[in-house]
Amino acid sequence: MNQPHSRFWEIFFQVYEELPRQGPGSRDCASQALSLCTHLPTNPTILDLGCGVGGQTLHLAELLPTAVIGAIDSHAPSVARLQAKIEARGLSERIRATVGDMSIPDVHNASIDLVWSEGALYNIGLPNALRICHDLLRPGGYLAFTDAVWRKEGPPPEVRDSFDLDYPEMGWVTHDIAAIQAAGFDLVGHFTLPDEAWWADFYTPMMQRITELRTTYAEDGEALAILEEIATEPAMHREYAEYYAYEFFVARRPSH
Numbered sequence: 001m002n003q004p005h006s007r008f009w010e011i012f013f014q015v016y017e018e019l020p021r022q023g024p025g026s027r028d029c030a031s032q033a034l035s036l037c038t039h040l041p042t043n044p045t046i047l048d049l050g051c052g053v054g055g056q057t058l059h060l061a062e063l064l065p066t067a068v069i070g071a072i073d074s075h076a077p078s079v080a081r082l083q084a085k086i087e088a089r090g091l092s093e094r095i096r097a098t099v100g101d102m103s104i105p106d107v108h109n110a111s112i113d114l115v116w117s118e119g120a121l122y123n124i125g126l127p128n129a130l131r132i133c134h135d136l137l138r139p140g141g142y143l144a145f146t147d148a149v150w151r152k153e154g155p156p157p158e159v160r161d162s163f164d165l166d167y168p169e170m171g172w173v174t175h176d177i178a179a180i181q182a183a184g185f186d187l188v189g190h191f192t193l194p195d196e197a198w199w200a201d202f203y204t205p206m207m208q209r210i211t212e213l214r215t216t217y218a219e220d221g222e223a224l225a226i227l228e229e230i231a232t233e234p235a236m237h238r239e240y241a242e243y244y245a246y247e248f249f250v251a252r253r254p255s256h
């Protein structure tokens with residue numbers, strides 16, 4: 001997805017910003033990951049890194065009704081969309097959405113009970129991100145994050161090429177667990193996101209949005225070609241999902 005030209009990104013964001021979320025995930029998966037965080041305080045302070053338009057931020061607010069949540073993303077239009085949802089739902093007292101870079105979060109170290117991040121930490125390099133998350137957490141605090149991982153040897157060239165472009169360092173579950181432990185965390189648990197979590201709030205609305213935009217751009221060959229390119233991702237997943245997965249990891253900063 002690292003196409004350099006600006007027309008690509010213009011169309012890309014016209015597709016992605018409209019979606020309920022910008023990567024695989026679901027309320028059920030968030031709930032399952034939260035169930036592993038057994039020692040959260042009653043009013044936890046949560047930081048959602050790379051929140052996108054905030055699908056999971058809003059799920060967290062529902063699942064933990066006494067939590068206070070900070071949500072950070074570097075893409076200002078996504079943060080504006082989340083902010084509109086926060087205001088529409090009357091959640092301004094509990095969720096603060098800000099534009100920022102998760103590699104230099106404007107948050108005190110050792111102040112967070114739960115750092116959450118779905119499909120975003122890899123953007124700043126997983127080992128680097130894990131160190132940052134570790135420092136943000138209070139001793140005994142939790143990190144819950146998802147990351148793309150390989151799950152079957154010998155992916156077809158189109159799958160390999162796609163991830164080489166978007167996430168060349170992508171490893172296997174064992175690599176992520178080693179990185180989690182190297183950053184000073186105890187691994188609490190992990191699970192693979194079910195296929196439903198790729199489709200319901202992500203690829204199905206993406207395909208619908210692409211269909212809408214094909215009508216909008218019916219006379220614009222360049223835009224149609226870009227939409228075709230974007231549509232290859234869900235098509236690849238439909239055919240080759242057995243080669244890769246999204247894994248939810250829950251880890252804990254040791255209490256002392």
Ligand code: SAM
Pocket residue numbers: 020021022023024025049050051052053054055056072073074075078100101102103117118119120123124
């Ligand atoms: N967590 C959301 C979800 O699951 O729907 C969004 C996931 S999307 C795959 C990754 C997000 O990370 C994008 O919204 C992108 O703007 C954000 N991002 C990338 N690099 C970032 C950085 N350095 N700081 C903050 N956000 C970043």
